[in-house]
Amino acid sequence: MPEITLIEAIRQAMDEELARDERVVIIGEDVGKRGGVFRATQGLYEKYGPQRVIDSPLAELSIVGVGIGAALYGMRPICEIQFADFIYPAFNQIVNEAAKMCYRSNGEWTVPMVIRAPYGGGIGGGLYHSQSVEAFFAHVPGLKVVIPSNPADAKGLLKSAVRDPNPVLFFEPKKGYRLIRGEVPEGDYTVPLGKAKISRQGADLTVVSYGMTHYYALKAAQVVAAEGIETEIIDLRTLLPFDKETLLQSVKKTGKVLIVHEDNLTGGYGAEIAAFLAEHAFTDLDAPIRRLAGPDVPAVPFSHPMQDWFMPNAEKIATAIRELAAF
């Protein structure tokens, strides 16, 4: 199997879905001629033409709104928001329109669309090019929220998202676009939405994460393994709906849970996982549930040291693992 980067896997998924299904189109700012800011769509405009890889004016609300209309019509749009930070102008379209269509029409109207957006810090983007926005959307029934952590999953999950009959928000850890490499199965395959993955087995404690922090959690697990701490790592992959069974089984085995994400702590996605486990795995727990998250500040600052203080990394995760293991 060939090794490719995360962004190559995402591009391959779109390329293959465009080839497989004529209803699939891509809409976004500079996704066509320029090939995307991060070059996720590079070459697709040349290959599929301007009717299928559509350069939009600078207008997020409409990119998503048009996507919803096209999806209602029966197309399968993949809308790109250049940075997750720019998704807020489209918030109404996503939360009021996309999420509620199926419910309000008693299942008659469906919105089979994907909204892709790079998220997260660590690339010096500063206040408005570093945000994690998953918690806002993971709160909304009717949406699905997916965050991949590696190329093989990214490709398989994105294909599932395109084929899913519901609106799927697909957030990509941009810091990992070229940093995270991995093998990808040959040929057409999908990775199911709603299923977590145990990416490392261990008996001492469970680390729950996704996206970029999952990548760091794996590194941290290696470090503490040398000290004799065996960590089980769960890559959540889908945040809404999330895989309750995998979480419960792991906690039954380890009795300790650390939840890691980059978004800030208060009201962050980890709070939901913590609450779920407190309610449903109380008797399996041997320690208070711990969360390691970005600090409660309004945005990731620009200056390098400030960004570093903000960001979770392998070292911070290893420290949290040691503390929890020692409880």
Place this chain on the structure above:
Amino acid sequence: MDKQLYLDLYYQMVLIRLVEEASAQLYQQGKIGGFLHLYIGQEAVSTGIISARQPKDRVITAYRDHGVAINVGIPAKLVLAELLGKATGVSKGKGGSMHLADVKRNFWGGHAIVGAHLPIAVGLALGDQYQGSDAVTICMFGDGATNIGFFHEALNLSKVWNLPVLWVCENNQYGMGTAVERASAVKEIRQKALGYNMPNSRVNGMDVLEVRQATLEVLDQIRAGGGPHLMEVVTYRYRGHSMGDPERYRQAEEVKRWQENDPIGIYRRHLETRSIATPEELDEVERRAEQEVTEAVRFAEESPEPPPEALFEDIYAE
């Protein structure tokens, strides 16, 4: 216009150019991270506009903000220190290139979410109207920004409420990699004012004196209660959208054609042929600007990083 002002404008334009060239170099050396949007080619726009404002007039702009920052009088060293994310930077290193601001100088910031600062400009102007001040809010943005809803809501509101806003669209022909005609239903951005029954104009942004003159006239009209005005300033960015832009969306010849109309070159020829300043005097101005930038780079590089606790400062007002 007295001679000193002519020379000041020349100084500012050269200073912006040199700050930008120094930033590009610092970026390539890895000393500036993230995204860096250069103003090279557009110097006459902000220089002309800001030279026409009174200190009470507010200025607010987008992320391509280094030029405005220099024009409102932020020393180059505080701009460069910010670009390097240093504690001495004009935004204490928290903001970086896109978020320069200095309210003391009535500069209400660079803004990175395209279009989002336009309604904010309406609010600033509402304040001035409410207070009975004759200050004007000058709101600058790109051609790409005129395609997002913020722009249309803000223009409409400013007209309905007859607010003192000068809307300045810097039409540099592209929003990132998208040419104006591929994204905008009208090729001349000024036409968008028609739907809001708003006075409008189109100005050559490569000529600093033309920009200045047009701005002076329009500011007078607005100050006299004439309401908002949309001024389209036609210009060109010589560099990529941001550093590292492969620029596959435009031809090298097109860039060259615009470079032959370099705003700094045009202005220098004007000053020389009208005998407003001698070549020696202008060389001397350039030398002073070079010196300021050399010192600014040194200051920025030697400045300290912000302390860890700065991360938690100013989350809420006291």
